[in-house]
Structures are given as C-alpha cells and as structure tokens.
Amino acid sequence: MREVTPSTPRALRGLVAAAALISSAPALALPWNIDMVDADTVKAYEKAMAPLPEGVVSQANLLTPISWRQNWAFTDRLQAEPMNPLNPDDEAVLQLGERMYGIYCAPCHGDGVTLGPVSAKGYPAVAVLAGDDGRLSTMGDAWVYLTIRNGSVSKLMPAYNYAMADDEMWAIVNWMRAEMPNAEAPMPVADTAADGETP
Numbered sequence: 001m002r003e004v005t006p007s008t009p010r011a012l013r014g015l016v017a018a019a020a021l022i023s024s025a026p027a028l029a030l031p032w033n034i035d036m037v038d039a040d041t042v043k044a045y046e047k048a049m050a051p052l053p054e055g056v057v058s059q060a061n062l063l064t065p066i067s068w069r070q071n072w073a074f075t076d077r078l079q080a081e082p083m084n085p086l087n088p089d090d091e092a093v094l095q096l097g098e099r100m101y102g103i104y105c106a107p108c109h110g111d112g113v114t115l116g117p118v119s120a121k122g123y124p125a126v127a128v129l130a131g132d133d134g135r136l137s138t139m140g141d142a143w144v145y146l147t148i149r150n151g152s153v154s155k156l157m158p159a160y161n162y163a164m165a166d167d168e169m170w171a172i173v174n175w176m177r178a179e180m181p182n183a184e185a186p187m188p189v190a191d192t193a194a195d196g197e198t199p
Contacts, residue, residue: 069166074153078140078186086167088174097175100168104160105148112136112180125156130180137182144173 072082086093108123110116112130119126127135136144148169151159160169176183 069161071150071161072142072146074143074146074150076140077138077143079142080140082142082145084141084145084170084173086170086174088177090174093171094175094178096168097171097173098179100164100172101175104163105172108157112176112183125154127152127157129176130183132182134180134182136176136180137184137186139186141170141173141177141185144176145169148172 070082107116107118108126109129110119112134113128115126115128129136139147147153147157148164149159149161149166151157177185
C-alpha cells in the first residue's frame with residue numbers, strides 16, 4: 001500500500017490546474033469547437049433584411065395582434081397630419097379613450113394636472129398634460145398621437161404602438177381634449193397664416 005505524503009495534494013492540485021488550462025484553449029478543444037471559432041457568422045441585424053415578396057399581405061400575429069400600420073415622423077408640434085379619424089363627440093370613443101388613458105397614461109400622468117403614482121416615486125421629467133402649465137395646449141392632435149405611438153422626442157416616454165391600436169390612441173387624444181382642463185388643441189399654423197397673422 002502506497003503511503004500518502006503531504007506533497008501529494010499539492011501535486012494533484014497542480015495537475016488539475018494544468019488540465020484546466022489546456023482544455024480551455026480553443027486550438028486544443030474538441031474538433032467542433034474549432035469549426036465554430038473559424039466559421040463565418042452574421043450577427044443579428046448586421047445585414048439588411050430582405051424585402052417581403054410581392055403580393056404578401058401583413059396580418060395580425062397571435063402574440064401581438066396588431067398588423068403593420070403606416071407611421072409618421074415628428075415634423076411640427078402643430079402639424080396637420082396624420083388626421084384624427086375619430087369623431088371627438090362620439091360617446092363610445094370618449095369611453096374607450098378614458099379606459100386606455102387609465103391603463104397606459106394615468107400611472108405617470110395622473111389626471112393630467114396632478115401627476116400619477118409612478119411620478120410621485122421620482123420618475124424623471126413626466127409632463128403635466130393639462131391645466132395652466134399643461135403641454136396639451138401647445139401640441140396639435142397629430143403630435144399628441146405620435147407621442148403616444150412612438151414615444152416622446154426626448155425618449156423619456158416609451159412608445160405604446162405595440163400595446164394599442166390606432167383607434168385606441170386617437171381615442172385617448174379625444175378624451176384628453178374633452179375632459180382635461182385647458183387641453184384644447186392650439187390653432188394650426190396654416191389656419192393662423194390664412195387669417196393674415198404671422199405664425
């Protein structure tokens with residue numbers, strides 16, 4: 001029977017360390033690892049995506065039931081496009097807008113004048129929407145809609161285009177205009193100029 005000496009564990013530790021060092025080098029790894037290291041790879045979004053084949057029609061996905069919709073870029077706070085497709089006096093539209101606002105907007109913006117519980121916990125730069133200092137009176141309907149859809153220009157507010165259909169976002173715009181104090185849309189620049197005033 002072999003006698004175990006105090007130096008045996010030290011030698012064993014050295015052997016284990018050497019084996020770990022050798023096995024971690026790509027050149028000495030298993031053959032398929034070498035192939036993976038040398039292979040041509042394309043990272044996600046490194047190449048432009050191929051366009052859709054001709055005749056393909058966008059349809060809703062089961063997990064995200066909103067299909068492709070036209071989008072617009074921010075151009076002017078009083079811009080006229082896109083146009084609000086909903087009747088601002090329709091009671092069903094206002095009820096939908098109130099419901100959507102309560103779900104997606106109220107946690108930060110509260111009732112429009114007093115900020116909501118998320119803002120009370122210190123979330124930065126949440127806009128007051130209505131009242132004497134509200135932003136709604138300085139923005140056209142299209143700008144408000146695009147802010148809901150694409151997020152704010154500053155990117156502090158996230159986009160909600162993944163969560164709501166266009167009619168739901170426009171309904172929020174109509175409800176805020178109808179129900180919040182001092183939230184009427186400003187006169188578009190084109191209308192002001194037509195009256196002989198300088199914008």
